[in-house]
Amino acid sequence: MTFPILRASLISAAIATLASTVSAETISIAIGHQSMCTDTYTAGIVVKELGLLEKNLPHDGKYADADYEVSWADYSSGGPITNQMMANKLNFGVMGDYPLIVNGAKFQETDSLRTLYVAGTGYNVKGSGNSIVVPVDSDIYSIEQLAGKEVSTPVGSAAWGMLLKAMQDNNIPTADYVLKNQSPAVGAANIAAGKIDAHSDFCPWSEIMEFRGTGRKIYDGSETGVPYLHGVVVRQDFAEEYPEVVEAFIKAVYQAGEWIRADPMKAVSEMEGWTGVEKEVLYLYFSKGGHLTLDPTIKPAWVDALKFDHEVLVKEKAIPPLDFNAWITEDYVKAAYADLGVDYEAEKAVTVDPKENNAGLPMEIWHARDGISSYPDMAAFLTALAEMTSTGAKLNASYVYDSETGLKLFGKTAFWVKAGDTYATYLRKGEAESYATANGGALITFEDAIADFTIEG
Amino acid sequence: MQAAISVIIGQVRLIWPRMLLWGLAFAILSQAVMLLALIARFGALPNYVTFYHWIGNVAWIITSTPSWSDIPPIIADEWLIEIGRMNYDYGTGISEWSLNVMPSRLMLLFGLGALIGLSADLVRRESCSIPARRGATLATGAAAMLVAMTNATMSWVVCCATPTWVVGLSMMGLGVSTSLALERLGPVFSYLGFALLIATILGLAHRKSARQSPYKETTHA
Known part of the structure; x- marks a missing residue:
């Protein structure tokens, strides 16, 4: 070589x-x-x-x-x-x-x-995803009522930031409430046990608490307006x-x-x-x-x-x-x-704003066996619910929209207002009451609304 | 000062095995105390333990971090063991609380324990007034408390939180705002603790050297 x-x-x-x-x-x-x-x-x-x-x-x-x-x-x-x-x-x-x-x-x-x-x-342009929840039987319905109360949140999270801003926006200084540092799981457990007045958390904890029937949302992050x-x-x-x-x-x-x-x-x-x-x-x-x-x-x-x-x-x-x-x-x-x-x-x-985007969207019922069905108006929605419940059908969930913000809500956790023959749904009690007063209506329960469409016999 | 340092060096030579034992015991006991505190505070036993490949992780950090100055703080955050309680009520499970055994903190606590051992030995040999001995004991205890407290590695899993020394204070009911304000002062408290401990040791050594001087002079006379 x-x-x-x-x-x-x-x-x-x-x-x-x-x-x-x-x-x-x-x-x-x-x-x-x-x-x-x-x-x-x-x-x-x-x-x-x-x-x-x-x-x-x-x-x-x-x-x-x-x-x-x-x-x-x-x-x-x-x-x-x-x-x-x-x-x-x-x-x-x-x-x-x-x-x-x-x-x-x-x-x-x-x-x-x-x-x-x-x-x-993903995003929510107004800040939905974070929210403040109270125990389901609490007599607190608005953020103003949190003055002097104990509120927990996972400190350092987006929900914590939202809570600070929400309190500032509502003129509640930090000295006027007790802020506690609690993880989502601990906060959710304390809400279920009624051991804390309110808990602020990020997605999907608030909705988990609502779905499980332990918590009720009193403030949605969208009210802060920060994406x-x-x-x-x-x-x-x-x-x-x-x-x-x-x-x-x-x-x-x-x-x-x-x-x-x-x-x-x-x-x-x-x-x-x-x-x-x-x-x-x-x-x-x-x-x-x-x-x-x-x-x-x-x-x-x-x-x-x-x-x-x-x-x-x-x-x-x-x-x-x-x-x-x-x-x-x-x-x-x-x-x-x-x-x-x-x-x-x-x-x-393109930026999606729920208030504009969700206007006119149909209500939905999730039937355990048949899946999800849509209803263009409240009468059709409540009629279907009445029929399903009367047959003992198992329903996973139903979905409506907050008349104020356009946010999607569980039917069972919304505040219902009946004014004449019309029905409206709200996230917060205060706005539901205002609507009822302005329209000669009254707050009713979800069950009452369904009962209006139930045919006896 | 020179004489005091000579006394300390002499003392270390004399009792180094005991100092090692002090260091080891302090590092291990501090972990046990933290774990017991977590169990007592939350009223539940741990239900999971995870062991980490610390040596491999450190080697990886060294080889993959370009700047030498960035390496120590990253290694300092590496865990050896994580022991805690997982909550399976939601999703696939969330760690509610845990004790994180970190070699960097173990080494620091080991050093602290060794210094406490040295201080305790000097106090024991201190033949001066009872108030002076009590003062030295108190200063050693306070220093130990400051350092140990600010190097606690308990994690009370809140979103976006990492193990921090104020978890212990929060567990005892300290307010969030106060905890956050204090969190930044952790290193300062830690340095203060070490400074106090070293000052106490130097003080004790100085007293001892001062007592030894006339005795030496007489022997040489």
Whole structure:
């Protein structure tokens, strides 16, 4: 073997070795999500269970021979996700607005590590999702009545931020009520046992309490007018090394939303199995007219809302500063939309307001055997309910809309007003009473409303 | 000061095995006390325990964090064991409370215990007035309390919360606003505790060196 041949052989061997190393690369993708936080599902449990990320991962170009190792870790809050991301045990994190801000700020506090806010998962433009609940038998019906009472909340959460703002908006200084720090599960248990006057929590805890008949909502986050949103953060080093993987993740988020929109009843039934959260509660979020608008786009209003939330956190928890321009990027979500052939700017420009969007939507009944049926007006809805209950049919839930805000409500937890032959439903008692007074009507129970349409014999 | 430090070095040489025992006992007992406090406060036994691959995680953090200055605080937050109570009433389960055994805190508590052992030994050998001995004991106790309290790693799982020392105070009924205000002062209290303990040890050593000096002079005379 001559020297040039030897050299050529060595170079070839080296190239071959290098090539095999690249082709054998295993890309680990670790995602932290929250199966007890509904607004994260389209970037969490749905993507995981349907294998949507795997379906979108690139297998061409530099990824031609790459192997992927996708792992999911479930957390009950966003804080630990941030810690795990800092330790580089998670690449992606899915969380609500307040934890997202803490995530960005904590990373920017370091010398060498950063995260990027790359996509949303869903939102409620007015802030629904967070709410204040009282024990179902409580004589408290409005936030004003919380002066001098004990109120608990998971401190540091979006629900905590909402509570602070709600109290300020209603001129209730912090000295006038006792704020307690309680986890969602503890707060819900205390509401059920009547051990706390009120509990402020995030989705879907308030609705779980309502559905289980232990709690009653007296204040909805939409009254603060601050959007409530969730999103996806990714470690910047990972995003820069594997931008196509980040795009694949965002495509999966979009497709998860499409999957839910295609058949909400089927979707929530599946999600109940994955998360343990009752499907009837999930339907309140994910159905047409539900609390949650699934949308990965990053709107200017969201950036403003996040800035507002950051100010609250700086004031209350002394969190580090956050450079929003460096943290938020639309590059990946735009690229993902382009790949999917969806008009990003058009979707970004659309904001769903429940009051406008839900006007005229039909009421719904979820029959345990027959599924969900829709009714265009109250008479048809109550007639159907009367017929079903008279036959002893098992009903999972019924859904109406708050006449004031357009929010979707359980029929059984709404305040009902009968004025002449018309019926109206409200989230809050005060507004129901005002409507009744103005229209010569009276507050009635849900059962009374159904009884009006029950045919004897 | 030089003489006091010499006394401390001499004392450490003499009793280092006892100091190690103090450190070990303090680190372990503090974890046991925290766990008992959680059980007593919430009236329930733990129903889950998770062991973490601490060494592997630390190695991974070191290899994947570009800046050396970022590494220590990230490692400090790494858990070795998590023991707590899971509530399965909602969803797939939520950890209501837990004790998080963190090697970084164990090491700190070990150091604290060793210093307490040294201080206790110096107090025991202190042949001065009873008030001075009581003062030193009190200062050592207060310092131990400050450091141990601010390095508690109990987690009372509230949304978005991580283990923080004020959980203990919250469990005892301290208001949220006060807890949040105090949370930021945790490191300050911790440093204060260590400073108080070190000052106490130095004070005791100084007294001892001052007593030893005339005796030495006489022997050399």
